[in-house]
Amino acid sequence: MSDCIFCKILAGEIPSAKVYESGRVAAFLDIGPMEKGHVLVVPKRHWPTLADVPAPLAGEDRAVWDELFDTVRRLAKAALRAGWAGANVLQCNGEAAGQTVGHLHFHVIPRPAGGAVPPAFESGAARYADDAERDAVAAKLRTALADVLRDEGV
Numbered sequence: 001m002s003d004c005i006f007c008k009i010l011a012g013e014i015p016s017a018k019v020y021e022s023g024r025v026a027a028f029l030d031i032g033p034m035e036k037g038h039v040l041v042v043p044k045r046h047w048p049t050l051a052d053v054p055a056p057l058a059g060e061d062r063a064v065w066d067e068l069f070d071t072v073r074r075l076a077k078a079a080l081r082a083g084w085a086g087a088n089v090l091q092c093n094g095e096a097a098g099q100t101v102g103h104l105h106f107h108v109i110p111r112p113a114g115g116a117v118p119p120a121f122e123s124g125a126a127r128y129a130d131d132a133e134r135d136a137v138a139a140k141l142r143t144a145l146a147d148v149l150r151d152e153g154v
């Protein structure tokens with residue numbers, strides 16, 4: 001994608017503070033960090049969102065996916081090893097979810113002890129009106145997940 005800022009970073013056309021790079025995945029510091037050390041983990045395939053990841057995964061796509069998750073896991077581990085007190089992993093799909101670059105990425109956000117928890121992560125930030133609404137939301141997700149599993153032949 002010629003107009004994708006992450007593809008340009010991966011191609012070396014835009015500079016970045018790289019933390020990790022292989023043939024399949026790269027990780028670099030976010031230019032607008034939520035905390036110092038905020039890293040973006042990006043596949044070297046232009047998959048806009050999770051919904052665009054090929055399914056079933058096979059071959060090189062599978063290898064990219066596996067390394068993507070391994071890199072997220074290792075960076076969270078590295079943040080703790082480097083002395084941060086915690087780490088968030090965040091992934092956004094679509095503008096409504098706060099995705100600002102249309103190239104799949106995972107945020108690994110190291111957190112210092114005593115830091116502020118972002119409001120959107122606060123437990124209880126949203127509440128169901130009642131158990132019926134809660135059950136309806138769960139049913140909606142179960143139905144959609146069943147559709148996805150059927151579509152993917154699982």
Ligand SMILES: [Zn+2]
Binds near residue numbers: 102
């Ligand atoms: Zn891209």
